[in-house]
Amino acid sequence: MFTVRIQQDDFDPGAELERLHRGDLGAGGIATFIGLVRDLNLGDRVQGLTLQHYPGMTEKAVNAIVDEARQRWPIQGALVVHRVGPLAPGDRIVMVAVSAVHRGESFAACEFIMDYLKTRAPFWKKEQTPDGPRWVEARDGDQAAAKRWVD
Amino acid sequence: MFTVRIQQDDFDPGAELERLHRGDLGAGGIATFIGLVRDLNLGDRVQGLTLQHYPGMTEKAVNAIVDEARQRWPIQGALVVHRVGPLAPGDRIVMVAVSAVHRGESFAACEFIMDYLKTRAPFWKKEQTPDGPRWVEARDGDQAAAKRWVD
């Protein structure tokens, strides 16, 4: 099963995993990543986060990333759920899960999707800090991580 | 939180994830792998699987693997739950989850723990097939995967 969802509401990782591989007895494993709001960034306390996105483009961009993962690896299923709107420290932001026959492929495709989400999907984070709100800057490390997959 | 459990019973991945990072607002993400019983192996139908282990040594070996991951990466928490006994196709076998400040470290440590579980923890799988039971042979690919981490 291949699923992409963009939503304000929280999600239930256990239920999402269950749905991903229900009825698929050929999958040997599922690699998953769940991104969380940290209470600290660049040394400053983070009181909350607002995730802005580009409605209309977001789903297309994320689906394109999942399609590229499917072309690269023989994966059985993939799930991407990404939240938007206001979030608090400890909240889930994103979940990516990939099922495959062998674990190496599920790990690779899961990490690929995360790296591309971080650099090619239209989301922007604005943090609330004790000094006021600030837009989160893109990390060079994320660009470098995404570049690994190009060769 | 660091947890290692060996058990016959199934586990609830959502509840395990929740417990892993509850109260830890510093974690930016959790990488997870869940291994499942496939209904097909080496071209033969698999009707079930029995996981044998070495009681007493198993927990020590798995804890040593987690300790080595902690020495290699600055991880915030890790969970390993591994089942033993009779399992059916689609059943969960193992869950490894690692929380860290940055996703690269959680992915690396999670994959490391899986690779070492596959090559250094005393578990043995016996499959039930239409032609009778057979012990699963170690895969060369698993040895190669574990060797990646040695340099």
Added chain:
Amino acid sequence: MARIRLLLFGRYQDDLDLAQAELELPDRVTDVARLREWLSARDAAWEGICGAANPRLMTAVNQQMADATTPIGDGDEVALFPPVTGG
């Protein structure tokens, strides 16, 4: 005369205090590079975002990632935004 819908996201939305606008383009503005040039001439804030001194500006045309040579025509939706930071 080409009319486009312009969208701004992230920091640029705040910098220009503008989320979206309908624009009529001069005939010479036919691709992303020329749109940036034209918008840069408006004032210092636009220049800061669309000018050549900001290599980090990302653009999408009709909800697809675009580059300097992507054509722009009547009815298109063009978005300007800083590097993305989701995930």
Added chain:
Amino acid sequence: MARIRLLLFGRYQDDLDLAQAELELPDRVTDVARLREWLSARDAAWEGICGAANPRLMTAVNQQMADATTPIGDGDEVALFPPVTGG
């Protein structure tokens, strides 16, 4: 005279139809290599598992992974098993 507890797992447990045994070791059997040699002399089935022709045999002494040079003494728990296949 050293007494050890010997454990077998996986395929070897079936091959020898033996899960565990208490053994009294001759004085010359003081490490894993010598234990393998001594057990190989029992019969063809033991030779198949403990003999030099089986480089894949894994051993643990007192529940720690061991190699050919790991010492074995009175009261030790020694396990013989094929490559592991969990996970």
